[in-house]
Amino acid sequence: MNQAVIMESYSLRNILCVEENLGILERIGSLVMLPGTGWATRENVARFYEVPSKTITTVVIRHGPELN
Numbered sequence: 001m002n003q004a005v006i007m008e009s010y011s012l013r014n015i016l017c018v019e020e021n022l023g024i025l026e027r028i029g030s031l032v033m034l035p036g037t038g039w040a041t042r043e044n045v046a047r048f049y050e051v052p053s054k055t056i057t058t059v060v061i062r063h064g065p066e067l068n
Contacts, residue, residue: 006012031048033040042060046053060067 006016031040032044040048042053042056046056049056
């Protein structure tokens with residue numbers, strides 16, 4: 001798909017965003033959260049994103065203020 005078309009078309013961007021968000025919402029169910037907290041362990045987040053646990057640690061260190 002041509003980037004210029006996406007940039008110029010609000011309706012196309014909206015469709016693409018909605019479809020992407022629905023896919024994300026479907027995946028959220030596989031993220032195991034700590035009961036009653038809305039939090040997940042580093043290991044659960046790593047499993048969800050299919051990355052090593054160390055990757056999650058690195059992201060938190062680099063972007064801690066933004067995540068907080």
